[in-house]
Amino acid sequence: MNQPGFESAQNEYLKLRQWLFEAALPLWSLVGRDDANGGFFEKIDKNGAPVEAARRTRVVCRQIYSFSAARKMGWTGDVEGLVQHGWDFLQRHCFNADGSLITTVDLRNGARNTSFDLYDHAFALFGLSYAADTLEDKDSIADAALQCLEAMIAGWKHPVSGFEEAVPPVVPLRSNPHMHLFEAFLAWMENPSVKKPERWLSCLNEIGELCLSAFVAPENGSLREYYNHDWSVMRHHTSAPIEPGHQFEWAWLLTRWGKMAGRKDALVAARRLVEVGERGVDEARRLAQNGLDFDLAPIDRAFRLWPQTERIKAWLMMAETAVTPEDRDKAYAKVADAAIALQGFFKGVLPGLWVDRF
Structure with a gap:
């Protein structure tokens, strides 16, 4: 059978894999690693030198994930050493x-920001799952993750569902950190080192239910960003209320949960989210825009890199769940389209770097 969509997607995958293995991973594992003070530099300048700045916990955990995932893809760098470096930090x-x-933490003066940040905790739990996947010290990493989760539940649990953004409570509440918590809970449910899996499963199912009942709009199936404390939608926020990138990202995660939990409603919602996300793709530039209004019309027409990667993941999910060979190949054609557009962010900079925003 002729499969032009699949063949195009495969060609773009090979290009991206080459960029990752030959440019990005070597650069960020060498220049991006701070052997003097520990941890990882958050930025590399256009000349290829590291930029010293306060280190965010979320970035350490993202790097742990990135190197761990690279090993699963076949990269032969010192993944265990890099992940251990992050775990030590x-x-x-x-x-x-x-x-x-x-x-x-600012390593130059020792200043630490100890205020609670839900987004950081989501990435910490996510990164710890991959650290436990990679290192021999699995038990203590799994214990640390569980202790972190219990501290979050004790200190920042929302009285209805999900988590607070701060104590005392503040608004808006946001769906975005809950999306990353959802991803972290999925990662731990798939991790054989998990401690008290029933605790993680309960949290996972709660966020999935919150998404379907509050985050997804019943009128058009879109995923909204900002909420009042009772989880009603905040209608008058200064930022875009709907982000195409997050439609794609939630779709991918809801599909994984829907399969795990036997939730057909999650699978149906996920497919609709991909359709909504495509409403934000600029036809001329083939890039996902930053923001839509409640009626799904573009209001932030700039482009960041990360929504393009989420679009790739969402259409890979659509290919995997397609019913007919024709629909599957159409989904792969979308994968290729998103991957081609993504590579525009790599132009005009050193190999292994990228432009974050157009």
Whole structure:
């Protein structure tokens, strides 16, 4: 059978894999690793030199994930050493006594931001799952993750569902950090090192239910960003209320959960989210825009890199769940389209770097 969509997607995958293995991973594992003070530099300048700045816990955990995932793809770099480097930094600088995590540490003066940040905790739990996947010290990493989760539940649990953004409570509440928590809970449910899996499963199902009942709009199936404290939608926020990138990202995650939990409603919602996300793709530039209004009309027409990667993931999911060979190949054609557009962010900079925003 002729499969032009699949063949195009495969060609773009090979290009991206080459960029990742030959440019990005070598650069970020060498220049991006701070052997003097520990951890990872957050930025590399246009000349290829690291930029010193306060270190965010979330970035350490994202790097742990990135290198771990690279090994699963076949990269032969020193993944265990890099992940151990990140885990050592977390243990030395990032944990509070109750198991929760700080937001940033400035290695130049020792200043630590200890205020609670839900987004950082989501990435910490996510990164710890991949650290446990990679390192021999699986038990203590799994214990640290569980202690962090219990600290979050004890200190920042929302009275209805999900989590607060701060204590005392503040608004808006946001769907975005809950999306990353959902991803972290999925990662731990798939991790054989998990401690108290029933605890993780309960949290996972709660976020999935919150998404379907509050985050997804019943009128058009879109995923909204900002909420009042009772989880009613905040209608008058200054930022875009609907982000195409997050439609794609939630679709991919809801599909994984829907399969795990036997939830057909999650699978149906996920497919609709991909359709909504495509409403934000600029036809001329083939890029996902930053923001839509409640009627799904573009209001932030700039482009960031990350929504393009989420679009790739969403259409890979659509290919995997397609009913007919024709629909599957159409989905792969979308994968190729998104991957081609993504590579525009790599132009005009050193190999392994990228432009974040057009």
